[in-house]
Amino acid sequence: MLSERRLQVLRAIVQDYVGTEEPVGSKALTERHSLGVSPATVRNDMAALEDEGYIAQPHTSAGRIPTDKGYRLFVDKLAGVKPMTGPERRAIQNFLEGAVDLDDVVARTVRLLAQLTRQVAVVQYPSLTRSTVRHVELLSLAPARVMLVLITDTGRVEQRMVDCPAPFGEASLADLRARLNSRVAGRRFTDVPKLVEDLPDAFEHEDRGTVTTVLSTLLETLVEENEERLMIGGTANLTRFGHDFPLTIRPVLEALEEQVVLLKLLGEAKDPGVTVRIGHENAHEGLNSTSVVSVGYGSGGEAVAKLGVVGPTRMDYPGTMGAVRAVARYVGQILAES
Amino acid sequence: MLSERRLQVLRAIVQDYVGTEEPVGSKALTERHSLGVSPATVRNDMAALEDEGYIAQPHTSAGRIPTDKGYRLFVDKLAGVKPMTGPERRAIQNFLEGAVDLDDVVARTVRLLAQLTRQVAVVQYPSLTRSTVRHVELLSLAPARVMLVLITDTGRVEQRMVDCPAPFGEASLADLRARLNSRVAGRRFTDVPKLVEDLPDAFEHEDRGTVTTVLSTLLETLVEENEERLMIGGTANLTRFGHDFPLTIRPVLEALEEQVVLLKLLGEAKDPGVTVRIGHENAHEGLNSTSVVSVGYGSGGEAVAKLGVVGPTRMDYPGTMGAVRAVARYVGQILAES
DNA sequence: CGCTGGCACTCGCAAGGGAAGAGTGCCAGG
DNA sequence: CCTGGCACTCTTCCCTTGCGAGTGCCAGCG
Numbered sequence A, B: 001m002l003s004e005r006r007l008q009v010l011r012a013i014v015q016d017y018v019g020t021e022e023p024v025g026s027k028a029l030t031e032r033h034s035l036g037v038s039p040a041t042v043r044n045d046m047a048a049l050e051d052e053g054y055i056a057q058p059h060t061s062a063g064r065i066p067t068d069k070g071y072r073l074f075v076d077k078l079a080g081v082k083p084m085t086g087p088e089r090r091a092i093q094n095f096l097e098g099a100v101d102l103d104d105v106v107a108r109t110v111r112l113l114a115q116l117t118r119q120v121a122v123v124q125y126p127s128l129t130r131s132t133v134r135h136v137e138l139l140s141l142a143p144a145r146v147m148l149v150l151i152t153d154t155g156r157v158e159q160r161m162v163d164c165p166a167p168f169g170e171a172s173l174a175d176l177r178a179r180l181n182s183r184v185a186g187r188r189f190t191d192v193p194k195l196v197e198d199l200p201d202a203f204e205h206e207d208r209g210t211v212t213t214v215l216s217t218l219l220e221t222l223v224e225e226n227e228e229r230l231m232i233g234g235t236a237n238l239t240r241f242g243h244d245f246p247l248t249i250r251p252v253l254e255a256l257e258e259q260v261v262l263l264k265l266l267g268e269a270k271d272p273g274v275t276v277r278i279g280h281e282n283a284h285e286g287l288n289s290t291s292v293v294s295v296g297y298g299s300g301g302e303a304v305a306k307l308g309v310v311g312p313t314r315m316d317y318p319g320t321m322g323a324v325r326a327v328a329r330y331v332g333q334i335l336a337e338s
Numbered sequence C: 001c002g003c004t005g006g007c008a009c010t011c012g013c014a015a016g017g018g019a020a021g022a023g024t025g026c027c028a029g030g
Numbered sequence D: 001c002c003t004g005g006c007a008c009t010c011t012t013c014c015c016t017t018g019c020g021a022g023t024g025c026c027a028g029c030g
Helices: A004-020 A026-032 A039-052 A068-078 A086-097 A102-117 A170-184 A189-196 A205-223 A235-240 A245-257 A259-267 A317-337 B004-020 B026-032 B039-051 B068-078 B086-097 B102-117 B170-184 B189-196 B205-223 B235-240 B245-257 B259-267 B317-337
Strands: A120-124 A133-142 A145-152 A157-163 A230-233 A275-278 A290-297 A305-312 B120-124 B133-142 B145-152 B157-163 B230-233 B275-278 B290-297 B305-312
Touching: A004 A026, A004 A039, A004 A068, A026 A039, A068 A275, A068 A317, A086 A102, A086 A317, A102 A120, A102 A230, A102 A305, A102 A317, A120 A235, A120 A245, A120 A259, A133 A170, A133 B133, A133 B145, A145 A205, A145 B133, A145 B145, A157 A205, A157 B157, A170 A189, A170 A205, A189 A205, A230 A259, A235 A245, A235 B245, A245 A259, A245 A305, A245 B235, A259 A290, A259 A305, A290 A317, A305 A317, B004 B026, B004 B039, B004 B068, B026 B039, B068 B275, B068 B317, B086 B102, B086 B317, B102 B120, B102 B230, B102 B305, B102 B317, B120 B235, B120 B245, B120 B259, B133 B170, B145 B205, B157 B205, B170 B189, B170 B205, B189 B205, B230 B259, B235 B245, B245 B259, B245 B305, B259 B290, B259 B305, B290 B317, B305 B317
Parallel strands: none
Antiparallel strands: A120 A230, A120 A305, A133 A145, A145 A157, A275 A290, A290 A305, B120 B230, B120 B305, B133 B145, B145 B157, B275 B290, B290 B305
């Protein structure tokens, strides 16, 4: 177990390193923080912290930098979440309120997060599977061609083209539309399959094929998980990564292009609160020198999607966590209103 | 006027520099290209080319590199567009054919372009203003709340919420929907305002306010030009920019985040064919060391949107132009089919 | 008149060699 | 258990030197 002072030393190291981006030595530490002890004592503490794996030195004659384990301890025990100031809150609210549609909400959120944290922001569109159905619309485009439009309570719209096995009359279409909506409107996506399974029985034999086709397209749309879209922004902030950054930035950019990777990344957040994954805790190897701060957001009490930022492990954790949490909260409000 | 041989020297310099990324000297040139003259002669030609501003030398004792003006001459006079090979064409087609919806088409196009050119790809969504209306749908969400869904022939879907001044019955809504569609379906967006201007007259007095509101929302959606969305990808290719790239890459990333800038960039393409803007020809100053290769694409004969790539001025122009042109062509086909 | 080989010159770049400085670990004393 | 002192280890920076690539110019040749 580490003594209280050693924890303070670790905290000081993290703070200084985050600020200066340079390995921090014992002398500088005692000068900048009033620890009440001499550099020599700090050196002993540092040696102990290094033995435990919380810090490391890049070269023999350099100062110490925190390891992933060190950051982890810092985040878990030593740092709180820095709340946003009043003006910041108001700015967030103002900025988000101007949004005209879901795309716009997401776009604004990304920009906002990127600006606040000065890092790369990732925002997932409200997930289909956790939303409820607001309305299903069917449009006849040709005798045997129907367009299916699905509208969710979060304002998201999905559309699919359906090629019917047989021509489908306007009357039947209207009938299907009405029956479908009366069953699924307002229901959760996960409940929809059960709710519609006996629907074809209500139709004439000749229409059943088409009804079945339409329904299966609907179900496909509902479960289609690769339809989990997201938006990223603030990639220009990657240039603040560090000195050796050509090597670092490349895999990060590549990872950011892989939606699958990103979704998994955000998806790992399980806590109701802000989740932080540091360095090697990220499964994807291109992101081994980055940390991901993420949180769920949603219109009601429950999270329908995630958002977060990706930055260097050397980041201002309290500030970033504060910003992420605040933005998620306000986005949730905006979604609830619309 | 430059002699034929000097033009060949310029072409050789561009080709070599693009290949090696290093300033090219007179000796290397004569070795790699059979110009039929000695290095000394080439030196004279180089001096002349430098006087004319087509090439420059980074340091006194280095080889020459092409200037923007040099690239311009190369693109205009010295290089053709390299057509895609058969297998490449087939790969493009296969890759694009799997798309399920417009978003997917655009996403695939971006990935494809980025991979083919190994550069940053930018694809604009088919513009609203140049498309035609496939269908307008109206959904009653609450007594005085209507959702307007607009579907275009390119498969794009836009939706807006409309708060009505007065409650609006289902019957009136159905009436409006029918009248609206019979007038505008299949028509070009630009014609819509004229087509609907007398529509409120057909309704009862009490509904006119609502009809007017719905219509004006529709018109807003049609003209809303900042709704010009686009998708970018392949940013990881930025790391191949060059050695001094931390300085170069930053402004480029920043420019790429500004949709406005990008749209303007693509928009500048006026030619029916592939447009190339080299270095300082780009208005935006962050893109002074990049070239933009863009072209319009569309489902029919007419272009409804643009796509292109952004890369270092030192790029393989013939290959890039070929890829951009081919992709645009196939995307157009895909859009026409859907 | 244009091309060619030769030659002197310029300069950037890489390698080598100190010198300086930062930071550490350890030890003896309070 | 903390502190000041001290020897030691590296990295970093700077300066010098040598090399090589590439140029520009010139005299000669077809």
